[in-house]
Amino acid sequence: MYQLHRLRELGMRVRVFEAGSDVGGTWYWNRYPGARFDSESWSYGYSFSEELLQEWEWPEHFAAQPDTLRYLNHVADKFDLRRDIRFDSRVVAAHFDDAANRWTVTLESGEQARAPLLITALGPLSAHTLPNIPGRDSFEGPAFHTARWPREPMSLAGKRVGIIGTGATAIQVIQTIAGEVGHLAVFQRTPNWAAPLHNRPITPEEQKRIKASYREIFERCRQTDTCFIHQADPRSALEVSPEEREAFWEKLYAEPGFGIWVGNFRDVLTDPRANALASEFVARKIRERVRDPKVAEKLIPKNHGFGTRRLPLESGYYEVYNQDNVLLVDINETPIERITPKGIRTSDAEHEFDVLIYATGFDGVTGPYDRIDIRGPGGRRLKDDWAGTPRTFLGMQAEGFPNMLMVLGPHTARGNIPRNIEEIVDWLTGLIRHMRAHGLTRVEPRPEAVAEWTAHVEEAASRLLFSRVNSWQTGVNRNVEGRDVRRTLGYYGGAVAYRRKIEAVAAQGYREFEFR
Numbered sequence: 001m002y003q004l005h006r007l008r009e010l011g012m013r014v015r016v017f018e019a020g021s022d023v024g025g026t027w028y029w030n031r032y033p034g035a036r037f038d039s040e041s042w043s044y045g046y047s048f049s050e051e052l053l054q055e056w057e058w059p060e061h062f063a064a065q066p067d068t069l070r071y072l073n074h075v076a077d078k079f080d081l082r083r084d085i086r087f088d089s090r091v092v093a094a095h096f097d098d099a100a101n102r103w104t105v106t107l108e109s110g111e112q113a114r115a116p117l118l119i120t121a122l123g124p125l126s127a128h129t130l131p132n133i134p135g136r137d138s139f140e141g142p143a144f145h146t147a148r149w150p151r152e153p154m155s156l157a158g159k160r161v162g163i164i165g166t167g168a169t170a171i172q173v174i175q176t177i178a179g180e181v182g183h184l185a186v187f188q189r190t191p192n193w194a195a196p197l198h199n200r201p202i203t204p205e206e207q208k209r210i211k212a213s214y215r216e217i218f219e220r221c222r223q224t225d226t227c228f229i230h231q232a233d234p235r236s237a238l239e240v241s242p243e244e245r246e247a248f249w250e251k252l253y254a255e256p257g258f259g260i261w262v263g264n265f266r267d268v269l270t271d272p273r274a275n276a277l278a279s280e281f282v283a284r285k286i287r288e289r290v291r292d293p294k295v296a297e298k299l300i301p302k303n304h305g306f307g308t309r310r311l312p313l314e315s316g317y318y319e320v321y322n323q324d325n326v327l328l329v330d331i332n333e334t335p336i337e338r339i340t341p342k343g344i345r346t347s348d349a350e351h352e353f354d355v356l357i358y359a360t361g362f363d364g365v366t367g368p369y370d371r372i373d374i375r376g377p378g379g380r381r382l383k384d385d386w387a388g389t390p391r392t393f394l395g396m397q398a399e400g401f402p403n404m405l406m407v408l409g410p411h412t413a414r415g416n417i418p419r420n421i422e423e424i425v426d427w428l429t430g431l432i433r434h435m436r437a438h439g440l441t442r443v444e445p446r447p448e449a450v451a452e453w454t455a456h457v458e459e460a461a462s463r464l465l466f467s468r469v470n471s472w473q474t475g476v477n478r479n480v481e482g483r484d485v486r487r488t489l490g491y492y493g494g495a496v497a498y499r500r501k502i503e504a505v506a507a508q509g510y511r512e513f514e515f516r
């Protein structure tokens, strides 16, 4: 939406193809109960329009999905974006015609459109995946992925519900529905570390203060490596006294948002010893909150350290397991054998359900690209090029795919997504402006620039503990063929370094690109 807005400013004709029936992307598709920001609302909207900032009121510090969807609709209306968006238009192919210097985009309906420039804004988490479990289609009741929650109102009150997965999504669903369902069985393969969100409504006084300080808020986001308001503490967890460490962690655990993740001691996410101490602290919290010690142990990750996967934030998640109507099924102990017409059969029991929920995640970052047949000159397929790992320059262009520009592609800095999006869109808009000013019609990164950036991306990721752990962030999704090997899908050298790099490339006249 922001890219459309910026390109219009250049006087360009733009056509946006959107698979959904309306605007919203992630917040259009993910309508499951409890879906909400884990990021401070007031740091997570668009920053480009002062008027928009001043007129919009976030009701809560961490906005719920309906509010975010309302916000994105408001933005679409305010900037009159809909007239250039074609909804219900899933793109299935994009082929580059070398001689004509044009992309041809094909929709599911067979319709085609041609344009000199193709911009992908596919979202890193839009290709949802279902588990490959025998009998999956045999279940007689409603069964759906969280990203395809039924649009018509559906009450879960008193129902027997089974949910597969315990990622950020599942945690939001579980804590939200546990109080109303008759019975809830959670099928867990890997427990995740989670910490309290501490959400609450924004008071009128806070609203005023927020509106008066947007410039400072966004300036602060510019200074942190994740673009969140939280910045890592410069101290090492290992150099402070145990009392000091404990006090700091207690404080972080009691504070809202991602502070405990990205505002922790500087080495918690890089040094295994510091990480082990932080993990032990959070494990203790879980043990305190879950009454049955056996269940508590199952909920404590043993094979990955705190924060080495995207940290889900929770509101009463652990206490859910103290309820009589909630059962945690560790599928490592009792594997799922099949889905049956009545529910789920594990190695030791038949679980009967009225509703089955798949909170089984996404084929992250490259998945949405793999699902489109993208071909460059000579029929070169992006999917083949990226079969091992993606190769990009700045995460904004792939080698061999002229005039295809990516918003939030692989290898860009990621954290506070709207901040990342605005930065990339502004930069791409600058590149396009440069091309138009110089009469250039074709852009492609130089192979040596791609090689250098890709190597730098790999090197930066290797310093973080998360790159040794399987997750969507490291490109592992065992429900997708060939996606069982870890890859580097983001730039983890920090948003500040990323910005410095992209600004330098622009300031020096885009020398890493070949233009025609």
Ligand code: NA7
Pocket: 125, 130, 131, 132, 164, 165, 166, 167, 168, 169, 170, 187, 188, 189, 190, 310, 331, 359, 360, 361, 362, 472, 479
């Ligand atoms: P995640 O974080 O990828 O979580 C998916 C969950 O589903 C995770 O617990 C998986 O277990 C589980 N899963 C996936 N496939 C299976 C099968 N076949 N059997 C059992 N369990 C399975 O996705 P989310 O939607 O929760 O969150 C994605 C992002 O959205 C999140 O990081 C935020 O940025 C917002 P596993 O861990 O693979 O063993």
